[in-house]
Amino acid sequence: MKKTIGLISANYVIEEINSNIQERGLAALPFGSRYRLIDFPLSNLKNSGVGCVGIIMPFNNRALIDHIGAGKAWGFGRKTNSLFMLPGSVYGRKNNADKFLLRDIILNFRFIDYDNADYVILCGVNKIFNMNFQPMIKQHEQSGNDLTVAYTVKDGKDIPLDCAIINQSFLIDIASWYGNLDFLGLMKIIEDYLDDADIGRYEFDSEVIIIENMHDYLKGNLSLLENDVRENIFNPDNQIYTNVQDRAPTFYAPSSKVHNSLIAAGCMIEGEVENSVIFRSSHIHKGAKVKNSVLMQDCNVSEGAYLNNFICDKRVHVMKNVRVEGTMETPYYVQKGQII
Structure with missing residues (x-):
C-alpha cells in the first residue's frame, strides 16, 4: 500500500x-x-x-x-x-x-x-x-x-x-x-x-x-x-476504540425493571428503564421510569419521575415526580448540569 x-x-x-x-x-x-x-x-x-x-x-x-x-x-x-x-x-x-x-x-x-x-x-x-x-x-x-x-x-x-x-x-x-x-x-x-x-x-x-x-x-x-x-x-473484526474509564459494574436493585436498553458501567438502576441508552454513573431511583431516552454521564433521575423521548446531557438532576415527554421527531433536551 x-x-x-x-x-x-x-x-x-x-x-x-x-x-x-x-x-x-x-x-x-x-x-x-x-x-x-x-x-x-x-x-x-x-x-x-x-x-x-x-x-x-x-x-x-x-x-x-x-x-x-x-x-x-x-x-x-x-x-x-x-x-x-x-x-x-x-x-x-x-x-x-x-x-x-x-x-x-x-x-x-x-x-x-x-x-x-x-x-x-x-x-x-x-x-x-x-x-x-x-x-x-x-x-x-x-x-x-x-x-x-x-x-x-x-x-x-x-x-x-x-x-x-x-x-x-x-x-x-x-x-x-x-x-x-x-x-x-x-x-x-x-x-x-x-x-x-x-x-x-x-x-x-x-x-x-x-x-x-x-x-x-x-x-x-x-x-x-x-x-x-x-x-x-461495533463489528468485532474492526473494533471501535475509546478512552476507557474504569467503573464498577452497574448495580440492578431488586426493584429495577430493564427492557431492551444499553446501560454503561457504574450506574445504579432501582427504577424502570425501557428502550433507552444510559451512560456511565447515572442513577435511576426507585419508582422512576425512563423510556425511549438517552441519558448522558452522571445523570440522576429521582423517585416518581417519568421521562419519554428525552435527551439528558451530563450531570442533569431530575427532581421527584417530574414528568417530561417529547416526541421522537422533537425530543426534549436538557443541557449539561441543569436541574428540572
Whole structure:
C-alpha cells in the first residue's frame, strides 16, 4: 500500500446540534453509552493501518482534547504511529456543515505534506460507520483517479459519507491554485471549478448512522438497541476504540425493571428503564421510569419521575415526580448540569 495519512475535520458546526451542546464541539458529542463521535473515524483509520492522523480541532476543543489525550486508546502516541491536533480556523464555526474548509487545509499545509504521503483520507465526524479503508484505497490506487468519494445507498438515494481518498499532490495543487477561495469547502471547489478532475465513487454497503439534528441523535442512539445495527457498528473484526474509564459494574436493585436498553458501567438502576441508552454513573431511583431516552454521564433521575423521548446531557438532576415527554421527531433536551 502506498503511504497514506488521515485527516479528520472536526472544525464545523451543525446548527441544531451545536446550539444545544454549546461548550463541546460536535466531535466530542457522546454516543452509544460510552463513546464519542470522534472515536469512529479515529478507529476506522487505525484499523486500516493508517499510522499518521491529524484532527482539525474546533474552537471549543477542551472536551475533545480531554477525551483524546495522547491518542493511546487508539494505538497512537507511539514511535511508529502519530496523532496530531491541528489548528482550525475560526471561520469553521460559521460554515454550517462545510466539512473540509480550504482555509483549514492551507493552515495545515505542513501536515498534509508530511513525510511525502501519496494519499490523504478525509473524514468528517457526524456520520457513524465501521469501515476498513483498505478496499477503498485499493480501488482508488487501481483507478488512477484524483479523488475517490465514499457513499452509501439509503431508501434508493445515494448518501455521501463525508469520507474520501485524495491524492496528496492533487490536494496540494488545489490549495495552491484556489487560495483566494479559502472560505469554501474543498468538495465545493472541486465540484464548481475542476470539471476535468478524475473522480471515482466507492459504495459502502454496511450500516451508517447519520446525525444532523437532535431527532437523528436520539434515533441513532436508540438504533443501537437493534442487534443487526449494533453488530455492524461495533463489528468485532474492526473494533471501535475509546478512552476507557474504569467503573464498577452497574448495580440492578431488586426493584429495577430493564427492557431492551444499553446501560454503561457504574450506574445504579432501582427504577424502570425501557428502550433507552444510559451512560456511565447515572442513577435511576426507585419508582422512576425512563423510556425511549438517552441519558448522558452522571445523570440522576429521582423517585416518581417519568421521562419519554428525552435527551439528558451530563450531570442533569431530575427532581421527584417530574414528568417530561417529547416526541421522537422533537425530543426534549436538557443541557449539561441543569436541574428540572
